[in-house]
Amino acid sequence: MIGVLVVEDEPVAAEAHRAYIERTAGFAAVAVAGTGAQALAVLTRTPVDLVLLDMNLPDTHGIELCRRIRAAGADVDVLAVTSARELTTVRAAAAHGVVGYLLKPFTYPALRDRLEAYAAYRAQLARGGDASGQSEIDRVLDAVRPAESAALPKGMSRETLDAVVAAVRAAERALSAAETGEVIGASRITARRYLEYLADTGLVDRAPRYGGTGRPELEYRWR
Amino acid sequence: MIGVLVVEDEPVAAEAHRAYIERTAGFAAVAVAGTGAQALAVLTRTPVDLVLLDMNLPDTHGIELCRRIRAAGADVDVLAVTSARELTTVRAAAAHGVVGYLLKPFTYPALRDRLEAYAAYRAQLARGGDASGQSEIDRVLDAVRPAESAALPKGMSRETLDAVVAAVRAAERALSAAETGEVIGASRITARRYLEYLADTGLVDRAPRYGGTGRPELEYRWR
DNA sequence: CACGCTTGCGTTCATACTGTCCGCGGTCGG
């Protein structure tokens, strides 16, 4: 469960954000702060994973609050949620390591996509340890972007995806695309399409299977 | 012209980075710092746009230096260039708003891709003014990602290359092509193909291993 | 010093799997 602090001076908006958070599986709103000072106070006494941060606060600017949070060394991420459209603000937010910048007003799906992308990013990091190489680091850092994580990419169906996931999870050894296709009763092409999607989103690992003569077969293993 | 400060304690690497910067159109190395203190001193008296930051510094850690830079409110971006592979370090770097995280050792094209992506990002922001909407903000923030840096020669795969690098890197002594093949579960021919590529790009050293009967065996050692 | 022996190098090519285009059939809204 990812604990969220909502920082928003407008009570109506703050309550709306809180409700959105609660609606999203895996997230919980642990507190709401109307000012920067309140936010800092909450952060010192309550464990928070993510801050939903408005830029226009009565006592300070969101960027300034960001800076204080970093200076305090708090282990927390920030998602900017604001109506500030100035590119200088966007740049400053990026320079302070926000995991996203969502323009108000926004719809619930837009926020949910952001939150789910952040959850995926956290999941990648939760494993800890070392990155195997540059490609893994790129994959982790790309995960914060709200790809089409919620809405499936075109050409893919939920049912087939579930079947592929079930097949790879159930197999004790890694499966090739052709093997997976056989298990789920589909073609190698379809199986591959879904396996690649899962590999991109970091849910399965991909490795070549050497030994046979000819081009090596790629095998996919559930994480 | 984008002014770059190279922060790197190893003189040979620092000089190499400086040379790489100078080779890249639109970039200029304005200074080189061997410690965190030197870097901060440079930043107070010289305008710098981008910091090429190593994580392992003699007097402090790169993340800590990052924090100080942000606390000082310097209007500067950071590109992490380091051999630190721990995911916690990657996460901390991301939280402090690095524009990229490049694992050492790297080839010039890899750095150039990063720098060009950063230049594109700056160009988007240089216009100033307000973003027209969420899509423009997304576009700006996506610009920091390098295009497709993959660009591996034909006939080679990213997975196998990573496996070979990992094998040679992990071995304390130098490995022959046959030994490397055995470690990664592939043939001598395949291992040799990748080892030669790494030797060409200067990432591994190549030397004959004399003494045995018959033709000497070539051995490869990680730099 | 010459010659052969031994062992691994380096190259070529067959091969099997990959990755992608494009058309098919089903489904849904108008």
Next chain:
DNA sequence: CCGACCGCGGACAGTATGAACGCAAGCGTG
């Protein structure tokens, strides 16, 4: 009833790998 869209798979060019093989380079023996 029809057009649009969507998910799927056949077909095919492209590509990463390893077996085979001739050659190169030290070492031992006379």
